[in-house]
Amino acid sequence: MTSTKPPDRKRRNRRSRGKRFGDWLVYSIATGLLRIITALGPDRASNLGGRVARLIGPHLSVSNIARANLKMAFPQKSEEKREEILKGVWENLGRTACEYPHLDQLYDFEIEWMNPRRVEVTGIRNFQQMLWDGKPAIIFTAHLANWELPAVCAARHGLDMTILFRPPSNAFIADYVMNVRAGTMGRLLSRSRGAIMHVAASIERGDHLGLLVDQRFSRGLSVPFFQKSTPTNTTVARVARQFDCPVFGARCIRLPNNRFRLEVTDPIELPRDSDGRVDIAAATQAINKIIEGWIREYPEQWLWLHNRWDFNKKQLKKNRPKAEG
Template structure:
């Protein structure tokens, strides 16, 4: 029998590095918090545009882009990758002030299709909101929360415990519950749906399991849980498109509920719904390729 005290401890070098990272992040966010929002956003974009091209993730982004858009010129590829780093940097800097944003302020955030969210909220039934890592992807949960609709989110915990605590503390101000990705998250999502609570999901993350669903013409392993839950509860599934506009402004488009397949073949219906969801995300990315998270390995090698 093993006790909690006998569990392997983190190496001291890693603990020290994580501590330095946490201190640096807290200090950076504290500084960004006192700056005007537009300036903080601009600084984040500048830093990431400078540092990003020196990282291995830059090569990942370029490889993904060339596979998705084989006709891109080198100049177009450079422009899109630059926009990707700018968007990521701005989003990171904006995190310092995310809880203070007013999603009812049309000068900062434009909301399209708000009635779809309000109708789902007032139905008393569970529903699913899904989006992607585009623009500032915290906006979907923030806008829902400020309209009396706290979403239960599934997220990937940070490897640094201190940074993970920071993320959870910030996001807990506009999320009902944060569930770690994996089996625990799946169980929590099912519980939320049984309690008639809404889920908020980003469905474009790298996934090592799931179903190989087409995304930009290549199979991308996609979590089946969103479709399984939607079909089990026959609930509304709302696609939410997130866009970054000039001058640190944003647009949130809440699209009409998706049509749920009902062929009588459960596996076929799950695959059909996931295919439709991935197609919605692909459409958003094609429209604004510089605002998507190209820097992660969404497709398996050789996919």
């Protein structure tokens, strides 16, 4: 008996099955590697990941995005200096990836301890304010050092928080990531068009909202970042405007010997309009300025591999290393 399905539907079904198999294959390889990384322990895994990524990463084509970004952000730096930053970017990414199965072990900070071990925290009073005041707040962060640790910190110390995040496109890996994160980071909310309704409900309950805001957001507002305007996530400013709740910044800094410092800022005074409400454009620009300052301090610890300023192929081609040109 011949199939009655239209040819287009058949092709779509084949593509769908092919993609699902491809996703499963990538997931199987990734989980196999993660088992090895888990067996190594946090220090050896981080060191190995950093060395391998530093060696291989700069030769991958995606590094041309980072080169274009770095040249735009730091035109005064020499090409050699920018290449050194790029190597550090890859080392940090390799370390962060291999630290992923060890997040529970990495975070060892306790508020009552006077002498920090692997993790130290500055701005702990600001964290305690959020923990004890019973009020909602917004915490923004960026892809710096091991950017998962601020959320681990919040969950470990009992801060009610909803984490807004973008899941991986691979459905198998997305499920794995959700399971790992849910066990260490609390309540997770996938970024989607309907997510803002859940965010509003969370804030109304008195919860805290945590989110990364440093990547390109195509539906966002175009505001300056490193002196060049680019579409930017306005969720922090919009929620702060609607609920008039305090806003804090949090970042992770990678220290020598596989240690970390987490910093929680004081409440940030966001710009307001003539009616006394948070000005969305000015507030978003102020947040960009804070994140830019963090990146300038430790440029090798930020994820420059993301096409934040939407460079096209022709522009990226110009940033190939001279040996490739």
